[in-house]
Amino acid sequence: MKKQLTVEMYFKPKAYLPLSVCIAQIEQILKIQHNYLHKSENWYLCGTSKKKSSIYQLFNKNGVTKVGLEKLTEEYRKNKNSFSEAIWDKDTEEAALNYFLYEKTFEKRFFHKIELNFTIDITITKSQTVTAFILALVQKFNSAYIMVNGNYLPQKAVFPDRVSAGWMIYLPKTQLTHEMVPESSDVVSVKNEDGLVTGTLVVTMPHFFDEENADDIKAVNRVDIRLRELDLLPLYTDM
Numbered sequence: 001m002k003k004q005l006t007v008e009m010y011f012k013p014k015a016y017l018p019l020s021v022c023i024a025q026i027e028q029i030l031k032i033q034h035n036y037l038h039k040s041e042n043w044y045l046c047g048t049s050k051k052k053s054s055i056y057q058l059f060n061k062n063g064v065t066k067v068g069l070e071k072l073t074e075e076y077r078k079n080k081n082s083f084s085e086a087i088w089d090k091d092t093e094e095a096a097l098n099y100f101l102y103e104k105t106f107e108k109r110f111f112h113k114i115e116l117n118f119t120i121d122i123t124i125t126k127s128q129t130v131t132a133f134i135l136a137l138v139q140k141f142n143s144a145y146i147m148v149n150g151n152y153l154p155q156k157a158v159f160p161d162r163v164s165a166g167w168m169i170y171l172p173k174t175q176l177t178h179e180m181v182p183e184s185s186d187v188v189s190v191k192n193e194d195g196l197v198t199g200t201l202v203v204t205m206p207h208f209f210d211e212e213n214a215d216d217i218k219a220v221n222r223v224d225i226r227l228r229e230l231d232l233l234p235l236y237t238d239m
Contacts, residue, residue: 003208005037005120005130009137010145010163010239011112016103019076022083026099027063028140029114036133037118037125038095045071046086046096054090081105094119111239122208130208131168131188134201138170138190142198145239146170149209158221162233165202165223167209171232172199180230183222202227 030043041061045068047053058068076083082102089095098115120130134146148168157164170190175197178187186203204223210216227233 001123002119002121003210005118006149007116007118007134007137008147009114009116009141010147011114011141011143012239013101013110013112016081016110017101017112019073019083022076022099022101023064023069023072025114025141026059026087026097029097029116029137030059032136032140033095033116033118033133036129036136037120038089038092040089040092040095042089042091043087043097044090046088050090053088058085058087113239127206127208131201131203134168134170135188135190138199138201142190142192143172144170145172145234149211156217156221158224159228159233161237162224162228162235163239164233165204165220165227167205167220168201168203169227170199170201171227174200174232176200176202176230181223181226183219183226 034041042057043059044053045056045058047055056067056071057065058071059065064072072085075085084098084100084102086096086098088097096117098117100111100113103110130148134148137146145163146169147163147166149166163169165184175189176187178184181187181202184202184204185206188201188203189197190199190201192198202223205216205219209220224233
């Protein structure tokens with residue numbers, strides 16, 4: 001049985017990122033997901049059709065390719081205040097990465113989001129593997145809000161204008177215990193190399209989240225309400 005898994009990463013950069021940093025972030029994520037969820041090493045530039053999405057290989061096992069660097073540089077230079085790109089595994093058609101970076105000119109701040117999409121066989125992949133994958137991401141990106149299946153049926157969300165616990169959510173610069181969020185299945189404190197807590201991963205339920213299951217939706221809503229009471233669910237517009 002296969003299910004869709006979406007991971008959203010929200011950052012709050014203080015400046016517009018150089019292209020080298022954008023590429024390094026993508027390379028790090030591809031390496032991590034290769035170790036945990038998706039083994040592909042060949043990633044292609046998404047186009048307007050399947051044929052056009054099978055032309056340019058942007059990343060391989062060694063990182064960004066020559067043509068990849070050319071295409072990413074071209075896109076980055078198009079608009080100094082906005083950069084976005086989408087890549088996918090054309091061989092399996094079961095994984096994609098979408099990268100967004102732009103300046104909110106009227107607010108004088110920046111929006112940065114990376115979205116990962118996978119098709120996962122849940123008869124093979126264990127939920128613990130997904131948790132381990134998120135924790136591995138956190139080690140590299142511990143300042144980001146990371147949501148797993150965050151955009152579940154927004155019309156059924158308690159706070160549709162805010163980030164959601166979804167199946168899991170990593171809250172940076174936050175130290176929680178299970179006693180503080182008893183509605184959750186698990187609460188994991190994330191520490192850096194010095195043993196200092198850099199954030200908390202809240203796991204809503206121990207099994208794969210089913211966005212069509214009423215009980216799973218209710219479980220997410222209960223955790224969202226608790227996190228909102230703790231003032232830990234920021235508005236999407238503040239991300």
